Amino acid sequence: MSVTDLTTQAGWMVGLAVAALLAAGWRKNARATPRTPRRAPIVRRKWVPIGVAETTVQLYKRPNPLRRVWAVVASSSIAVVLGAVLATIVAFGLAYLVVTLTDLLKQ
Template structure:
């Protein structure tokens, strides 16, 4: 197996790893976005800008549901998902290490040929 074949296979695995990372991160972000209604509006000619009035919001306290452990299907799904992510991250790290080692070997062999 030549170095070219190894490089092509490593690039293919890296492409699959990146595809898996993009697919696993394809969801709604947890951080809330700012609402445009709360942003400062430009002042019109001759009008004074007043910020919106903040009115108190009534809060009611209600008891929540008691904790219940997740079912066996949810636990199996968590184990499978974490295992898959571990394999994907391991493939990415292995690919990066393989590329860096191949680069070091090529540089050192070029130095030895001189």
């Protein structure tokens, strides 16, 4: 398969995908429009207000410095561990890609 054939096939796929998106969204509105009422709404039950109880609550108390330091240490360690895991995965993926491509070039 030549590069020209591959480019032509990719162009056809892009064109067909755009055509499918246009066909799927042709008749749909961008957002739903509310239905306009044709008559007054029917109220089947008597409207009764709901009571709201107002109670006092404790004021906001800032966490102590030890808890703040612990939060910073814990979140930093989670970030470092996740970064190391992602860096390892990306490094192995790139190494595999380089090895595979260099093997293809040697053929």
